[in-house]
Amino acid sequence: DAKTTQPTSMDCAEGRAANLPCNHSTISGNEYVYWYRQIHSQGPQYIIHGLKNNETNEMASLIITEDRKSSTLILPHATLRDTAVYYCIVRVLNSGNTPLVFGKGTRLSVIA
Amino acid sequence: EAGVTQFPSHSVIEKGQTVTLRCDPISGHDNLYWYRRVMGKEIKFLLHFVKESKQDESGMPNNRFLAERTGGTYSTLKVQPAELEDSGVYFCASSQDGILAGGSFSSYNSPLHFGNGTRLTVT
Numbered sequence: 001d002a003k004t005t006q007p008t009s010m011d012c013a014e015g016r017a018a019n020l021p022c023n024h025s026t027i028s029g030n031e032y033v034y035w036y037r038q039i040h041s042q043g044p045q046y047i048i049h050g051l052k053n054n055e056t057n058e059m060a061s062l063i064i065t066e067d068r069k070s071s072t073l074i075l076p077h078a079t080l081r082d083t084a085v086y087y088c089i090v091r092v093l094n095s096g097n098t099p100l101v102f103g104k105g106t107r108l109s110v111i112a
Numbered sequence: 113e114a115g116v117t118q119f120p121s122h123s124v125i126e127k128g129q130t131v132t133l134r135c136d137p138i139s140g141h142d143n144l145y146w147y148r149r150v151m152g153k154e155i156k157f158l159l160h161f162v163k164e165s166k167q168d169e170s171g172m173p174n175n176r177f178l179a180e181r182t183g184g185t186y187s188t189l190k191v192q193p194a195e196l197e198d199s200g201v202y203f204c205a206s207s208q209d210g211i212l213a214g215g216s217f218s219s220y221n222s223p224l225h226f227g228n229g230t231r232l233t234v235t
Contacts, residue, residue: 002154034223043116043203043226044155099145099168100224102155 002103003027003090009107012082018075020106022088025069030093033064034100035073037084044087044102047073051093078110114138116227118204124233130192133230137186137206143167144187145207145224146179150200161187194234201229 005023012018024033034049048055048062050071055062061074075082087105092098117136125131137144146158158177159169163184172179176195181187191198205224 038155041228043205043228044224046223046225049223099157099160099171101157102147104154 002101004088004103006086006088006103006106008104009109011109011111012075012078014080014110014112015077018073018078018082018108018110020073020075020086020088020108021070022073023070024088024090027068027090028092031090032093033062033068033071034089034091035060035062036087036089036100036102037082038087038105039081039084045084047086049091078108080110080112082108083110084108116204116206116225118202118227118230120230121228122231122233124235125194126235127196128193130190131194131232133189133191133202133204133232135187135189135204135206135227137204138225141206141208141225142184143207143222143224144181145205146187146189147203147205147226148200149203149229150197153200155203158189191232194232196234199232199234201231203227203229 032049032051035047036044038044048057048060050062064071085105085107087102089100119134123131142163144161147155149155157171159172159179160167161181164181178190203226205226207224208222
């Protein structure tokens with residue numbers, strides 16, 4: 001079962017920052033936070049992941065609270081093409097690359 | 113680099129028939145995963161290969177499903193005989209694995225990269 005809790009849906013105005021929250025209060029010290037998204041009719045797309053430090057790449061920023069019990073994915077300037085279901089996933093750091101466990105995710109609608 | 117490719121993109125078969133799905137992972141990726149999404153449900157893990165070996169097949173629903181990865185390159189997922197509840201989208205993913213000297217796996221957490229899936233409809 002997924003170890004994360006996300007809002008079911010969110011709206012964001014085009015050009016504004018989209019802030020997607022995720023709770024993972026039972027996260028362990030050896031677990032990473034991963035974010036994926038699924039745009040309609042495509043496969044899940046990797047966005048970003050982190051352990052405890054904030055991370056930024058060309059797609060998004062990941063802010064993880066100091067106690068690691070929650071995180072926020074930030075899309076700095078949302079576009080219509082960012083409309084998708086966003087998944088926050090906790091994945092154990094282990095030898096052998098453990099699978100991802102998907103939950104229900106947050107359906108983000110970017111509105112013009 | 114080429115991404116994960118899956119074939120076919122769509123398949124419509126009748127109940128009782130056999131279907132074989134194919135996945136070509138990113139070149140050099142030792143890890144290959146199969147997932148599926150049944151209508152209205154979450155994406156569920158099916159199994160995980162490391163090279164040609166099945167690392168974890170705990171998600172395989174029943175013995176009508178057979179996955180292979182001969183030679184450790186591409187993989188096939190066969191459904192025989194197909195049932196109505198097998199309809200859904202089947203995703204394949206791959207990831208790198210840092211193998212340390214001596215043959216043990218590294219603890220590097222490498223992202224999974226997914227293909228666009230095969231939409232299977234069983235009528």
